[in-house]
Amino acid sequence: MFTKIKSHGDPDLPPSFSPARSASPGPSAAEMVAIHANSRIGRSAISQPTRPSLEQLLLARGAAGLGDILEAREAAGLTESWIGQVFLARGAVSEAEMLPALAEYHGLGIGDWLQGPPDPSLASYLDADVALGFEAVALHRIGATVIIATGRPDRTDALRAALCLPPGLQPAFVLAPRAQIIAAQIALYGEMLARLAEGQAPQASSCRNWRAAVAGRAAVLALFALATLSALFPTAMMIAAFLAALVVFVANMGLKIAAFAATLRAERMMRQAPAPQDANIAAARPLPIMSILVPLYEEREIATTLMRALCDLDYPPERLDVLLIIEEGDSLTRSALSAMTLPGWARIITVPQGEPRTKPRALNFALNFARGEIVGVYDAEDRPESDQLLRVAQRFAALGPETACLQGQLDYFNARYNLLSRLFAIEYATWFRVLLPGVQRLGLVVPLGGTTQFLRRDALMAVGGWDAHNVTEDAELGIRLARHGYRVEIIDTTTFEEANAAVMPWVRQRARWQKGYLLTWAVAMRAPFALIRALGMWRFLALQVQILCAVAGFLIAPLLWSLMIKPFGYAHPLDLLVSPFGYGILATIFVASVVLSIALAIHATRPAHLRHLRPYILLSELYFLLGTISAWRAVLEILHRPFDWAKTRHGQFGALPAVAAEQPFSQTTSAPPP
Secondary structure (H helix, E strand, O other): OEEEOOOOOOOOOOOOOOOOOOOOOOOOHHHHHHHHHHOHHHHHOOOOOOOOOHHHHHHHOOOOOHHHHHHHHHHHHHHOOOHHHHHHHHOOOOHHHHHHHHHHHHOOEEEOOOOOOOOHHHHHHOOHHHHHHOOEEEEEEEOOEEEEEEOOHHHHHHHHHHOOOOOOOEEEEEEOOHHHHHHHHHHHHHHHHHHHHHOOOOHHHOOOOOOHHHHHHHHHHHHHHHHHHHHHOHHHHHHHHHHHHHHHHHHHHHHHHHHHHHHHHHHHHHHHOOOOOHHHHHOOOOOOOEEEEEEEOOOOOOHHHHHHHHHOOOOOHHHEEEEEEEEOOOHHHHHHHHOOEOOOOEEEEEEOOOOOOOHHHHHHHHHOOOOOOEEEEOOOOOEEOOOHHHHHHHHHHHOOOOEEEEEEEEEEOOOOOOHHHHHHHHHHHHHHHHHHHHHHHOOOOOOOOOOOEEEEHHHHHHHOOOOOOOOOHHHHHHHHHHHOOOEEEEEEEEEEEOOOOOHHHHHHHHHHHHHHHHHHHHHHOOOHHHHHHHHOHHHHHHHHHHHHHHHHHHHOHHHHHHHHHHHHOOOOHHHHOOOHHHHHHHHHHHHHHHHHHHHHHHHHOOOHHHHHHHHHHHHHHHHOHHHHHHHHHHHHHHHHOOOOOOOOOOOOOOOOOOOOOOOEOOOOOOOOOO
């Protein structure tokens, strides 16, 4: 079951081990003197016999060189990291080399349960939160001894105190590979954690109680009522419909003007005032552990390029905790990841089967395994700027705890793929570089993007995590953060994504977003007075425009399109009610809206890598015709499959070229090109 380490020689390793490199003949006398002199033991009692330090054991075994040890010790001191984690995260020592040295240093054995799973009856001896926090699991019972496997031998004393063993039982600790511990934890606690992930968001804020059948009957009754009223009062209903369309149109336009003005004002103030010295503020404290959650589903084509992008992140690897989240039945992604040699800071988390199979459910489940005080989210195809995590850490250090989330900007690396990708890139640039920063500056609710969001873990847990049933979990979380008094800030760092560059995939993706917006609005408006108390009247009214009118504008757009026949001299049903002067006012509003959209797009595409999009800005109005198609599809899906997650396929429209999957990954500092 486990192998006891008693000597400096290499032990008999479990079947799952294959050392990355053979041991060297051993350190020279000069190296031993140097590492001894640089150790605490060497400084305090050079002449006294003591047990070898972990560094000395690694050096004696040839697992690490003197340079690796000195660099690891310096990194551990700067970041307050456990030195064993530093070695593993930096790739200086493999796990197969580290475990025997740790076992000898701590006087423990090496556990292995490949012959069978851990005993499920022992799960009660170690609560799930304790097991996850200590990276431990109860394996087997032998008489009065319970075998506890852990990957953190430096914390066995605290783990012993946290155990819930009946009288007469004693723990015996062994070391085990991290992947085996995680697999055993999921086997023991996975079903429970999965059920909690599905209902983690507070019921009052979740759309899991949405009943499509009830909504469908209500929709049928509403349509019948509208048809009856239209037959009885055709003129009045026509006026009401066009008036509603115009109100929604003007409301959307007004919000854009306000956000644009706020962005311009903020940019002017930033030019006049010195930039905040976030780096100087952050230098006084260690960098936080950053857990990055990356949900993956059927990502065989993109998994390798994703790891290359993550390896380009310029962040201390010992402070980086990447969780690659895959579904239990996803053999495509699992096989792609199995062909890789993952870095020491990356882990695979398998989500047990369950419903709904959504990204937020996977995020909630993986959050249990995250070690970081800051939790970030990336999508499978993301290519973040190399200094992104450093900038996030520095900005969080400069802000108070009321700022719960930093949202990065998104661009498309395949914007030149075709016309649709160019227009999509223009829309994204306008949203993330102009409108969203303006919304933040106005103090309104900031609907988050689905990726490049970084949250304080304690704030995320305080609001209940993600709503597993909401297909736009990002926007819904932004509302919930605002209701709890937290702030969201847009940070000036960019992640490059892959744009959907075919019509039907675009429509399916946009319909999912719009469906989620409608569900989010419906849930938030269950208790409108409570929402007003939480947000205030101004933000409450603005939220109606941000969420409801954003979708309603597309739904009722055909009514306003019908007015385009007037310049060609055709009659319109409104002719009996609207004078030529009234049509002139409407025409002025519509032209002003087009001019506003052009101005927003021109301002958003100021960066050098976006200027090539400017010749296509005039076509954006035609592009938004697709938004109406997707909006009506979203309405139908709400009544038929409200929690269905339309999968966005990656790697089809100009993604990064594949690289050799069998090559090990190493962290570099080069930034991905835009």
